[in-house]
Amino acid sequence: MVDFAIVLNAGSSSLKFSLYKRMDTGTWGLEARGQIDGIGTSPRFTASDGAGNGLADDRLDGHVDARGALDALAAWLRSRYQGSSVVGVGHRVVHGGARYPRPTIVTPEVLEDLRQLVPLAPLHQPYNLAAIDAVIERLPGVPQVACFDTSFHRGQPAVAEVVPLPRELCRGGVQRYGFHGLSYEYIASVLPTAAPEIARGRVIVAHLGSGASLCAMNDGKSVDSTLGFTALDGLCMGTRPGSIDPGVILYLFQGLGLSASEVETVLYKKSGLLGVSGISNDMRVLLGSSAPGARLAVDYFVYRAAKEIGALAAVLGGIDGLVFTAGIGENSTEIRKRICEASAWLGIELDEAANDRHGPRISRSGSRVSAWMIPTNEELIIARHTGVLLGLLQTRV
């Protein structure tokens, strides 16, 4: 019988997966990876094999929700890999809170703890945990590992974790956690080969996707990041505002009389690029539009990123490199160009031709601070942790 390990990254509008197969040598090889995206609007299932050859590209029924996406993936896996055994499942879980500074094997107690964190990450945590529940139902007894977006940031200096409210209010775990840690951990792991001259230095990584943040790294370790207690802080995001004056939130309650759940919806689903533009949360749509709202939203996205890069450069005492990753960071030459130009004062000189070719190095050879585009791979980091925690030996990649 062939052994497989599965990695799941379940979100509200997409379900990403990777499938690893135990080879005769005892190592693990990537067998397939893919995603169901457009969940809730126009779901589409795509998958490719370890070499990148297409295995599936199907439109799914428009009514497929997050649960339906897991069912569709299970059906595809069953039909394609019938008779195989699943020896472990690794999950992306956005929030590990103060209790889980490292990836952990899922037990009923762990799951209960993680459910308590749903209000701190309402856009992600429920979907991450629903995927764990679905595996418990379908594959009872198969060990599961939760890998947290908060873990990579643990070990930051105390000042970077402070939320400066009265101590008694912070006792229940009110501190800055930071997110996108699986992505940053991947980037840190490949810097020594992808960008050796900056790997031991002071680096800002810009994870720019629907969610967006920056991480300040020194010698591959996180020293600060722009996301905090929740994934609402810092940069302007697709539907989240990033940092705003907390007085605005008070005004939403006291001045406009909004309820807590209405404010939550405003902050998580209606703000950021969507709120400012009034058009879309998708950077591609905004870059292709000449509407004033779209232009302002893109201008604000770049402005905010450049401003926070300056702040993290101060934290690091200067920088040696800037790395772009995630959907916008990997694909948008325009946004990378504009952020690099706005950060030219730091010593970044963009190489436009290299930027148009998507790098990996996108700065000129003489540039005092180098800039890079490195695609992220959160699933690979989850696979590694899952392999180690479940004793599945080296997960080959």
Ligand code: ADP
């Ligand atoms: P997440 O995993 O947080 O859902 P991704 O990292 O996949 O997000 O990034 C998704 C975003 O990337 C999309 O919302 C879109 O705005 C942006 N994006 C993808 N391709 C491009 C592109 N070619 N130009 C600009 N933005 C892009």
